[in-house]
Amino acid sequence: MSENISTFVKTADWKAEKHVPAIDAPAEAKAGEPVEISVAVGKEIPHPNTVEHHISWLALHFVPAGSQTSIELGRFEFSAHGQAAKANEGPAHVAPSVKTTVCLAASGTLHATAYCNIHGLWTSSAAISVVQA
Amino acid sequence: MSENISTFVKTADWKAEKHVPAIDAPAEAKAGEPVEISVAVGKEIPHPNTVEHHISWLALHFVPAGSQTSIELGRFEFSAHGQAAKANEGPAHVAPSVKTTVCLAASGTLHATAYCNIHGLWTSSAAISVVQA
Amino acid sequence: MSENISTFVKTADWKAEKHVPAIDAPAEAKAGEPVEISVAVGKEIPHPNTVEHHISWLALHFVPAGSQTSIELGRFEFSAHGQAAKANEGPAHVAPSVKTTVCLAASGTLHATAYCNIHGLWTSSAAISVVQA
Amino acid sequence: MSENISTFVKTADWKAEKHVPAIDAPAEAKAGEPVEISVAVGKEIPHPNTVEHHISWLALHFVPAGSQTSIELGRFEFSAHGQAAKANEGPAHVAPSVKTTVCLAASGTLHATAYCNIHGLWTSSAAISVVQA
Numbered sequence: 001m002s003e004n005i006s007t008f009v010k011t012a013d014w015k016a017e018k019h020v021p022a023i024d025a026p027a028e029a030k031a032g033e034p035v036e037i038s039v040a041v042g043k044e045i046p047h048p049n050t051v052e053h054h055i056s057w058l059a060l061h062f063v064p065a066g067s068q069t070s071i072e073l074g075r076f077e078f079s080a081h082g083q084a085a086k087a088n089e090g091p092a093h094v095a096p097s098v099k100t101t102v103c104l105a106a107s108g109t110l111h112a113t114a115y116c117n118i119h120g121l122w123t124s125s126a127a128i129s130v131v132q133a
Numbered sequence: 134m135s136e137n138i139s140t141f142v143k144t145a146d147w148k149a150e151k152h153v154p155a156i157d158a159p160a161e162a163k164a165g166e167p168v169e170i171s172v173a174v175g176k177e178i179p180h181p182n183t184v185e186h187h188i189s190w191l192a193l194h195f196v197p198a199g200s201q202t203s204i205e206l207g208r209f210e211f212s213a214h215g216q217a218a219k220a221n222e223g224p225a226h227v228a229p230s231v232k233t234t235v236c237l238a239a240s241g242t243l244h245a246t247a248y249c250n251i252h253g254l255w256t257s258s259a260a261i262s263v264v265q266a
Numbered sequence: 267m268s269e270n271i272s273t274f275v276k277t278a279d280w281k282a283e284k285h286v287p288a289i290d291a292p293a294e295a296k297a298g299e300p301v302e303i304s305v306a307v308g309k310e311i312p313h314p315n316t317v318e319h320h321i322s323w324l325a326l327h328f329v330p331a332g333s334q335t336s337i338e339l340g341r342f343e344f345s346a347h348g349q350a351a352k353a354n355e356g357p358a359h360v361a362p363s364v365k366t367t368v369c370l371a372a373s374g375t376l377h378a379t380a381y382c383n384i385h386g387l388w389t390s391s392a393a394i395s396v397v398q399a
Numbered sequence: 400m401s402e403n404i405s406t407f408v409k410t411a412d413w414k415a416e417k418h419v420p421a422i423d424a425p426a427e428a429k430a431g432e433p434v435e436i437s438v439a440v441g442k443e444i445p446h447p448n449t450v451e452h453h454i455s456w457l458a459l460h461f462v463p464a465g466s467q468t469s470i471e472l473g474r475f476e477f478s479a480h481g482q483a484a485k486a487n488e489g490p491a492h493v494a495p496s497v498k499t500t501v502c503l504a505a506s507g508t509l510h511a512t513a514y515c516n517i518h519g520l521w522t523s524s525a526a527i528s529v530v531q532a
Contacts, residue, residue: 083319
């Protein structure tokens with residue numbers, strides 16, 4: 001079977017490799033109740049945040065247990081990396097970190113993906129157990 | 134002068150109109166230090182979150198004081214609104230609410246924009262004073 | 267009334283100002299039949315396409331005649347601007363230009379918006395007359 | 400090794416499976432010269448385009464020959480799928496099809512990814528040979 005884009009989605013331990021997104025989510029949630037989930041690159045090792053080298057976006061997907069289909073929950077673009085501004089303005093930066101709120105109806109796995117403009121696609125995952133309320 | 138898209142970016146008090154994004158940011162920040170900013174639709178009046186009617190995205194911009202140019206800090210897409218899933222999976226939802234972290238170098242105004250798939254573009258703003266550290 | 271983000275969406279003649287997106291669409295279309303629409307920055311005057319200075323995205327909206335609500339048709343991100351690559355790879359660039367296909371049911375106005383990472387938001391519009399088939 | 404999101408990026412022959420994006424690109428291009436590339440879902444078998452079931456976005460990546468890193472060229476969101484409109488307006492639709500223009504400096508592989516709001520992530524690829532001008 002030939003290569004496809006999956007071949008180029010890299011993974012590693014986020015504590016050791018700065019590109020890997022870290023997911024902070026509770027291990028257990030109640031069905032249909034809101035849960036805050038944090039996704040961040042650089043939780044342990046900061047990633048550069050410059051015009052030349054930065055994290056462009058983070059995406060968060062969910063795959064229900066037993067499913068073969070990934071559901072996109074959200075996608076978060078980070079647009080300001082200190083690009084040139086007028087002298088009196090000073091640059092703005094946004095960190096590659098986001099908190100979002102989801103409601104799930106069944107257990108499954110959260111998958112975060114990060115895109116670095118130099119080093120490409122990275123991913124990590126976290127299981128979440130959903131109990132009926 | 135003819136109409137342009139600005140004509141269709143609506144604003145109102147977010148406490149009275151459910152489409153308007155609410156910005157939660159400190160009134161004052163230190164230059165170059167990280168500040169968490171929350172942007173949410175439905176803080177006071179919930180907005181529907183169904184496949185037929187939902188908030189598709191929120192964007193956050195910053196305009197330094199005295200500037201005529203808007204800097205995009207981030208754009209946040211909300212993709213899961215309970216679309217049909219297999220019987221054993223149950224739907225997933227993501228709320229139109231996001232927390233992000235920014236570093237600013239000068240005072241200015243934050244502008245949030247929300248897009249509802251039925252009711253279009255809405256905006257609100259919040260001043261932020263940046264003091265030199 | 268206070269300023270909102272609309273204040274910072276700039277417009278001009280795209281033949282004279284390089285940031286303004288040019289819309290190429292037929293003046294007349296048949297209801298429900300596909301029409302190809304081109305949106306491009308730099309049709310007359312090229313815009314830089316470097317990591318430091320580039321067009322990040324183009325959006326295309328439609329406002330039916332008599333409506334106050336803008337419908338987002340699409341949003342197109344341009345991600346590759348020659349960022350550093352390994353010596354044997356060479357950089358990739360994508361031009362701020364896109365062709366997309368739409369079906370409309372009523373007459374109205376197309377609005378294109380462009381975002382330059384240095385010079386912010388720019389817009390232009392084009393009327394389209396939709397005749398019943 | 401545990402599952403990651405790559406496990407859920409599906410592929411198939413686009414002539415037989417309606418979700419798979421078809422890439423139309425020349426087999427050969429000159430280094431640094433613009434090439435138009437088309438990416439479309441539904442080239443052979445139409446995909447539904449309704450609020451309930453549609454293609455949300457297409458992304459286009461490039462992997463230089465011998466590289467392990469995917470470069471995002473662009474990402475194209477399709478936002479209008481006939482959502483409810485006022486009686487006198489009629490719905491708007493955008494097709495899951497886009498043409499964009501790229502400049503490459505080396506040979507490699509184009510990868511298109513499509514996201515269906517019900518059936519998840521799909522991909523296909525096409526080799527492109529870049530000759531020095």
